[in-house]
Amino acid sequence: MRTALVFLLAVLAAVAAGLLTFRSGSLSQACLAGGAAFGVAFPFFDAVIADV
Known part of the structure; x- marks a missing residue:
């Protein structure tokens, strides 16, 4: 689910x-x-969402 959200963003x-x-x-x-x-954007959103 997290990967799909990161990919979408x-x-x-x-x-x-x-x-x-x-x-x-x-x-x-x-x-x-x-x-x-x-x-x-992909590594950026991956790092941001990983912290949540």
């Missing part, structure tokens, strides 16, 4: 970053920003 962060980047740039930049946001 990371995907939401990636989609938000991708959409915001797409509005000001190209699709390739949006994909890179979304991937980077997911890569950073």
